[in-house]
Amino acid sequence: MKIDYLIVGAGFAGSVLAERIASQLNKKVLVVEKRHHIGGNAYDEFDEYGVLVHRYGPHIFHTNSKGVFDYLSKYTEWIPYEHKVMARLGDELYPIPINKLTINKLFNKNFRTEKEVLEFYDSLKEKRYPIENSEDVIVNQVGYELFEKFFKYYTKKQWNLFPNELSPSVCGRIPVRTNEDCRYFTDKYQYMPKYGYTKMFENILSNKNIEVALETDYKNIMNDIKFDKMIYTGPIDYFFDYEFGKLPYRSIDFKLEHHHLESYQEPAVVNFVDPDINFTRVTEYKKLTQQQTKNTTISKEFSSDSGEPFYSIPNEQNRRLFKEYYRLTSKIPNVLFCGRLAEYQYYNMDQVVAKSLKVFMEISKK
Ligand code: FAD
Ligand code: UDP
Numbered sequence: 001m002k003i004d005y006l007i008v009g010a011g012f013a014g015s016v017l018a019e020r021i022a023s024q025l026n027k028k029v030l031v032v033e034k035r036h037h038i039g040g041n042a043y044d045e046f047d048e049y050g051v052l053v054h055r056y057g058p059h060i061f062h063t064n065s066k067g068v069f070d071y072l073s074k075y076t077e078w079i080p081y082e083h084k085v086m087a088r089l090g091d092e093l094y095p096i097p098i099n100k101l102t103i104n105k106l107f108n109k110n111f112r113t114e115k116e117v118l119e120f121y122d123s124l125k126e127k128r129y130p131i132e133n134s135e136d137v138i139v140n141q142v143g144y145e146l147f148e149k150f151f152k153y154y155t156k157k158q159w160n161l162f163p164n165e166l167s168p169s170v171c172g173r174i175p176v177r178t179n180e181d182c183r184y185f186t187d188k189y190q191y192m193p194k195y196g197y198t199k200m201f202e203n204i205l206s207n208k209n210i211e212v213a214l215e216t217d218y219k220n221i222m223n224d225i226k227f228d229k230m231i232y233t234g235p236i237d238y239f240f241d242y243e244f245g246k247l248p249y250r251s252i253d254f255k256l257e258h259h260h261l262e263s264y265q266e267p268a269v270v271n272f273v274d275p276d277i278n279f280t281r282v283t284e285y286k287k288l289t290q291q292q293t294k295n296t297t298i299s300k301e302f303s304s305d306s307g308e309p310f311y312s313i314p315n316e317q318n319r320r321l322f323k324e325y326y327r328l329t330s331k332i333p334n335v336l337f338c339g340r341l342a343e344y345q346y347y348n349m350d351q352v353v354a355k356s357l358k359v360f361m362e363i364s365k366k
Pocket of ligand 1: 008009010011012013014032033034035039040041042056057058059060061062216217218219233234235252310311338339340341347348349350352
């Protein structure tokens with residue numbers, strides 16, 4: 001079999017690149033995916049009770065990029081959705097990201113202005129300079145007590161590392177606010193795909209020049225096909241047969257539960273920030289998708305070292321190991337590495353789409 005491009009992985013990186021190459025360059029593309037479905041970690045499906053669930057945890061689309069939004073809008077309609085998360089501390093729920101309402105409830109205050117809240121943070125915060133890790137980034141803004149309550153143990157459960165063992169970028173994903181904005185994201189475009197992510201991927205991959213082979217590890221078919229170029233979106237260490245040792249990735253065990261309740265919890269997601277509860281967060285899917293159902297399905301997330309690689313683990317040691325692998329890629333110019341696993345980056349969906357569109361621009365210039 002002879003094709004132009006072999007693409008490994010049918011997640012955002014693989015699917016967007018396949019679509020661009022097939023539609024704009026009129027090249028034949030084979031996408032191989034080791035799992036039984038397309039969509040990568042954004043895969044969703046109806047469970048046995050008819051509830052649309054995300055198999056790999058809550059996926060909320062948000063971006064400031066008009067280019068990314070316009071591109072995906074060719075393949076899906078959208079439902080406006082602004083994500084809200086509450087943190088469960090003891091028996092109470094508090095808005096997260098920390099904001100004026102969080103502070104007023106937790107400290108029994110009645111701050112009315114943003115200035116008052118800012119002055120309160122100023123009275124709590126400890127100057128950390130330089131900001132070297134994820135503890136520094138939070139303590140520097142709101143002090144140790146709030147850090148300990150909302151970040152220290154959630155992070156330990158999620159990563160099996162304390163925040164001071166992780167890059168500032170990890171906890172730095174979460175802002176600290178002085179106003180009453182309870183949204184998790186403030187991006188310009190915040191939506192859910194109207195018919196789900198999988199449907200959107202079906203549309204992206206529907207070009208006649210694209211063939212998809214599921215349940216196929218590319219290493220098992222490499223010798224049976226001829227191709228000019230390859231795009232690899234899987235884990236970079238696997239590609240190089242773990243030559244320098246395994247790169248650490250974090251996985252999650254998603255335990256789904258169906259409940260004969262119209263509503264299980266008020267927010268779509270509750271983060272359990274106390275150390276004595278061994279899961280990190282609970283997602284109620286109908287609250288994300290806005291599906292109308294009589295009953296409800298939730299997932300609890302238990303982090304683990306083994307299993308499907310979901311997160312790169314951002315710290316200096318891992319970055320150095322990644323760089324060793326990345327150096328090898330320059331020796332194989334007919335293979336491009338793109339996506340969250342291949343680039344060992346903590347990318348959101350929109351960032352992967354943006355990166356894939358950029359990679360395509362480079363391909364099309366050649
Ligand atoms: P992936 O989706 O991982 O796709 C790579 C594909 O390659 C996989 O399907 C894999 O099976 C396949 N593959 C790997 N190795 C091989 C092989 N040897 N042979 C064949 N196929 C192979 N982003 C947001 O923007 N908003 C969110 O709310 C959000 N929530 C998230 C929640 C969780 C729990 C997780 C884990 C991620 C979340 N993300 C979110 C991030 C989002 O999932 C990623 O940015 C995006 O899916 C990455 O796309 P990708 O194509 O790079 O990688
Ligand atoms: N985090 C935390 N407490 C929270 C929310 C987030 O400690 O209530 C930290 C934790 O380390 C987490 C990181 O901030 O992994 C990023 O959070 P985000 O919600 O973006 O994680 P993701 O959705 O990518 O799993």
